[in-house]
Amino acid sequence: MANPPTSPPRSKTVPKSLPATAWAVLGLLSFGRDLTGYDLKKWADASLRFFYWSPAISQIYGELRRLESIGYVESWAAPQDELRNKRLYRITPLGRDALTTWVRDSPVEPPVLKHGVALRIWLGHLADPAALREIVAAHREYAVEMLAAVSEARRTAATNPDWTYPEVVERWGERYWAAERDLADAMLRDLDELDLT
């Protein structure tokens, strides 16, 4: 952790509700590290994307500015070398309170699922069976890759006592992607059966 921050207290009014992305970014900071926007993006790629999604880097910078403007984070320039400038962000007590309230009280949006593979199989009357099977098979590979990646993430989380909840979620993620793989297999069997009859 770096030295005491010195960001100007430019308080705007807090908007009634922030998008989930803002809470996700704030959440990344709630594990207590001082991080740059760039760091945040890397971390989102390595963990968030398995069960939520990883915002574009430009959006992360935007969210950080918004969060600072309402006092949920503070930042300071950290001249690492002589010339280069990077900006470190830290969650404020106000931000931590707001995030805690959000976790506890905000209504949980139903999970968003947009499954391009299912959409294409749903239109199976427009393709030949072999092409459909190929789509599902490719998706199976994808699920296996995700499973491997989330397992890797879980191993990393297991090294740090602060990350017990991320680890629980990554365990969930492993099961999720394993299920996705099995679902692909089951659909392949269903497609085979269709062709036989």
Add this chain to the structure above:
Amino acid sequence: MANPPTSPPRSKTVPKSLPATAWAVLGLLSFGRDLTGYDLKKWADASLRFFYWSPAISQIYGELRRLESIGYVESWAAPQDELRNKRLYRITPLGRDALTTWVRDSPVEPPVLKHGVALRIWLGHLADPAALREIVAAHREYAVEMLAAVSEARRTAATNPDWTYPEVVERWGERYWAAERDLADAMLRDLDELDLT
């Protein structure tokens, strides 16, 4: 099916790529019925939403106009009563070809998953265990509801020989939501274990 349609052939240039929503709407029409925007919305709510998502009605109207402007659908006013007007849409051969090509050749986007429950558990260090369990338990209920709804949809699909592929996908959907329920149960067990230690 109604009488031969008579829509003006106002061809614009076809954009290089349409959003998946446009293909989904076109896909609904590819099952061969002439439908209104309103019908499309109801049908999307009853089937698409289980594995993709159901666009807002206003967006459906917008997509229909776009699809018509590029010649993928045609429409005509169908005065059902003396006064009321509704507009029926039908897929064109050009639209069917384009959709077929899309199903066969377009790269399949990785599935989008935004799981608000997982996001909150990931931030479990900010909440008390009972609140976390409640969130997961509520999600379990949700999964069970979705499972019931998709089963119902599958029973409907099973009545029509044109809907074999939708039925395959709905079978997939049943397994998906059953898995989601089981995943919630497993996470509850993990949370219990955390509290014991």
Add this chain to the structure above:
DNA sequence: GGGAGCATGTAACGGGTTACATGATTGG
């Protein structure tokens, strides 16, 4: 009478992405 369903649309807004611009450092 009034609410629910049928039916179509417009306008404003915000969320999120890609593309672009800049520039320094590190390592093969």
Add this chain to the structure above:
DNA sequence: CCAATCATGTAACCCGTTACATGCTCCC
């Protein structure tokens, strides 16, 4: 030397939603 990584940001664009507007019919 060049590519990759670090690091930050702007601008254009589009997707999609909510809110609003309109009006009819059916049924309690």
